[in-house]
Amino acid sequence: MVTYIIAEPCVDVLDKACVEECPVDCIYEGDRMLYIQPDECVDCGACEPVCPVEAIFYEDDVPDEWEPYVSANADFFDDLGSPGGASKVGKTEADPAFIKGLPPMNEEE
Incomplete structure (x- = not known):
C-alpha cells in the first residue's frame, strides 16, 4: 500500500495544519514530529497542500x-x-x- 509520508521538515515543527485538514484523523503526534497511519489514511491528499513546511510527500515521491x-x-x-x-x-x-536521535532541527533563527 502506498501512502503519504511526513519527512524531515516537520521535525521539531509540529505545525498540525495537516491534522486539522485530515478527514479521517490518521495523523498522529510523536514528541518531535507527526506521522501518518498508513492503514487509516484514505490517500485523499488534503494534508499535503496545507503543510507550511512542505514536509508531506506521496510515498513514491519522497526525496532520496x-x-x-x-x-x-x-x-x-x-x-x-x-x-x-x-x-x-x-x-x-x-x-x-532514528527520530529521537536527530539533533534539534528546523528551529526559527
Missing part, C-alpha cells in the same frame, strides 16, 4: 535524502498499531530511535 523517514513513519506504528483515530491517542513518545 529523506528516504529514512519512510521507515520511521512505519516504525512509529509498530507498537501503536492502528488505534482508529489520532484524537483518541493524543501525543505519544513513540518516535522511532
